Amino acid sequence: MSFPPTNVSRRAFLAGLSVLGGATLLPAAANATPVLRQAPDAGAGLIRNPEFGNGVMAGVPRTDGATLWTRVGAAGGTGSLETGSLGGGSVGGSAGGSAGSSGAGGELALVVSRREDLSSPVLAERVQVREDADGTVHFDVNGLAPGETYYYQFRGNGGESPVGRFRTLRPADSNEPVRIGWFTCQGFEEGYYAAHRHLAEEDLDFVVCLGDYVYEFTKPGVRGVTTNPFPQTIDAMRDKYRQYRTDANLRQMHSQHAFIPIWDDHEFRNNYSKDGWTFPVISPIEGAVGFQQKKQWAWQSWFEHMPVPRFANDPTRTYRSLRVGKTVELFAPDTRQYRDRQACGDSLDHIVCAEADAAGRTMLGSTQKQWLLDGMTRSDARWKVVANANMMMGMVVADNGTRAYMDTWDGYGAERAEILSTAAQSVDNLVLVTGDDHDGWAGELWDTGFAPGTPSGAQANAPGTRRAGVEFVVPSVTSANTADGGYTSSSDNTGGARAEEVNRRDKNPHVKHADMVSHGYGVLEVDASEARFQFRTVDKLNPNSGVETTKALRTPAGQSVIETL
DSSP states (O other): OOOOOOOOOGGGGSTTOOSSTTOEEEOOOTTSOOEEEOOTTTTTTBEESOOBTTOEEEEEEETTEEEEEEEOBOTTSOOEEEEEEETTEEEEEETTOOTTOOOOOOEEEEEEESSTTOOSOSEEEEEEOBGGGTTEEEEEEOOOOTTOEEEEEEEEBTEEOOOEEEEOOOOTTOOOOEEEEEEOOOOGGGOOOHHHHHHHHSOOSEEEEOSOSSOSSOOOOSSSOOOOSSOOSHHHHHHHHHHHTTOHHHHHHHHHSEEEEOOOSTTTOTTBOSSOBSSOOOSTTGGGSOHHHHHHHHHHHHHHHSOOOOOTTOTTOOOEEEEETTTEEEEEOOSSTTOOOOGGGGOSSOOOOGGGGOTTOOSSOHHHHHHHHHHHHHOOSSEEEEEESSOOSOOBOSTTOOBSOSSSGGGSHHHHHHHHHHHHHHOSSEEEEEOSSSSEEEEEEETTSSOTTOOOGGGOOOOOSSEEEEEEEOOOSSSOOHHHHTOSSOSSHHHHHHHHHHHHHHHOTTEEEEESSOEEEEEEEEOSSEEEEEEEEEOTTOTTOOOEEEEEEEEETTTOOOEEO
């Protein structure tokens, strides 16, 4: 599946451009919605009375634009597409069209302006709603100015979307600091999205999701709702995204910042690899559809509901890089669709397994690995920042050297050592920001993944000899962490988690911060002299929770060490 070309021609940016034939834009009064002055037939073909229950998003920002997204339909449901005349014929249908449906869906008007009231627009265009893509719009806006804030809105005949805001990337010669927000792992039923309310209020260049935006399974939680357990159809998978975006805080965050998503596993199935899943089927429902078919539907749903452009020659590719002035080059690899199966049968029992470090095993695949190595070594940006779904630094849990999980880079040790050795030799100022773990961590990266003094034991964890960078692991927004899940031997979940933090720091001298209790998000700010990371914490069980900065860390340029602020 692919979206149609939607690049805006330069004529679209001429002053006073009409949205439709005979339509002009009237200036808006303060705090009022700008009005389209249309000729009598100008609204023909625009969707009538559209709902925008899933909000708006601006994705993958560039110096000259971004991909603007919306969906026509009610929040949490399919809604309908009611259109006027299109080429003399009437078009109708459901925004939640089934896989393979071919309805065009209809059209909306899109307005983009530098002004919050949307007056004096720089762009006004008709855009296509794809019924065969669940009633979504993906529109690539070009020709904007770098480092500027823009506002946008989608409009139909009798309905309009919320106003969105995004900032284009800073110009190539910019030395300004860059601020990036990060979140991950937001199981809908497991808590409220107070984190997103506060993330929306941050002053940021953009926000990155490090994966697990939705979860394929359902577990009891605090919201009193149930999302589809183990969805087995394309529409059930789409419904996950519709359900999550019933949350006003999530929609508000998306409306305030440009967004760069990467996927991990739960958008499809826990701990999957390119060949299948290692965890057994845990529900008869779950096994009703084969791996390849379900994977195709899961990926299709992700692309439909994320504001990302597609690579024409590689439509399932998600890895990309973005340059933000002279300060940052962001690399966003895909650690899921190209990986070999997890080592040791993907055991969660912390076993010792030689397969974990076997040569030739890959998480990235050969093509993507070379892309990442070439990109990092050739980049002349001050900081190389990697949006990394799975923990890179080693995590030893016992004196015999056993590692925590085989789904992380601990299960792909040889490839990890290749990447970190290259970084130690040829990459200055490398920062990884990581999701997936649900707990919060910060650590110093060594060329083997392990600092000198790490217990080796039967696992043969080779101690590093060269520093390679630093890593910050973002806690989950809501998904169960060590304290929530009772993943320790203590009957006191919080006390047991705090004790395990001490154990992990003791067994892993490269770990400089551990928090297995808190939920929230992270903010990374980098300038010429240092990178600073702040862990923001909220109470996921309180929808009105405040926010607290529970830890602030820094790494000075050129040093690959972590210091507490």
